[in-house]
Amino acid sequence: MSENWIVVAFQAWFGWKVLPALIVFAILLVLIALFSLPSIIRRARCKHERFHETGACDAICSHCGKNLGFIGAVRAERAKESP
Numbered sequence: 001m002s003e004n005w006i007v008v009a010f011q012a013w014f015g016w017k018v019l020p021a022l023i024v025f026a027i028l029l030v031l032i033a034l035f036s037l038p039s040i041i042r043r044a045r046c047k048h049e050r051f052h053e054t055g056a057c058d059a060i061c062s063h064c065g066k067n068l069g070f071i072g073a074v075r076a077e078r079a080k081e082s083p
């Protein structure tokens, strides 16, 4: 009987120690998802019409900040789209 009590006490301690951490972790994940969702939606809707060049020759969208890739390839792509 005393062994059972120890097991129950250990499980209660384990739950008390681990569950709040898991709940906090889950809440943090939900908060991160909620905060990143608008920018994900904005990037998905963005047509990246305006962009600027970085020192590493990458094209960065001025509106949403997405890295569009090599500036030369992006400019060639835009020139094709609108002659």
Ligand SMILES: [Zn+2]
Pocket: 043, 046, 047, 048, 049, 061, 062, 063, 064, 065, 066
């Ligand atoms: Zn964009």
